[in-house]
Amino acid sequence: MVTxxxxxxxxxxxxxxxxxxxxxxxxxxxxxxxxxxxxxAMCAGAMYWASIPRVVxxxxxxxxxxxxxxxxxxxxxxxxxxxxFARGQRHTEVVGPxxxxxxxxxxxxxxxxx
Numbered sequence: 710m711v712t713x714x715x716x717x718x719x720x721x722x723x724x725x726x727x728x729x730x731x732x733x734x735x736x737x738x739x740x741x742x743x744x745x746x747x748x749x750a751m752c753a754g755a756m757y758w759a760s761i762p763r764v765v766x767x768x769x770x771x772x773x774x775x776x777x778x779x780x781x782x783x784x785x786x787x788x789x790x791x792x793x794f795a796r797g798q799r800h801t802e803v804v805g806p807x808x809x810x811x812x813x814x815x816x817x818x819x820x821x822x823x
Contacts, residue, residue, distance in 0.1 A: 720744070721752035725759045734760070741765060745812050746773055747805060750786045753793035757801060764790065766805035767812025776813070777820040 721744050728737055741763040742756060747770040756764060770789060777783040794801040806812070 717751060719749065719752050721748050722755045725752075725755040725761070728761075729759050737761060745815060746770070748790045750788040750790070750793050753790040757794060757797050757799075760799070761801070762799075763802040763804070764794075765807065766790075766803075767808050768816070769806040769809070772806070772809060772813065773816065776816055780820045783820065 721742065724742065728740070732740075738760055740761050742761050743765045744752075745766070746768045747766045748756060748764060749770070753764075770785060770787070773783065774785055774787060777785075791803050794803060
């Protein structure tokens, strides 16, 4: 979800920017990023470039797409974060989906599937 006028302003990308500005490389290299929904390809790329070694998410991108359909607010690339990370030269651990029912609940009623 874009959090402002910047189309790259997804919550995870904003968090990565803040982490890189405020934390040392050693702290980031030991970090885990938790997110309610599987990171999109852009956010996964930002996490990779920031050298965040572990990502934990609730709702899978495929499940979000099943809820949103063709809603223009979620023009997904349908590219799992594991596939994005697998193309990199360093390992990024991915844990999820977890607690999908709970993670799905925050999206219910927000999207207009087409």
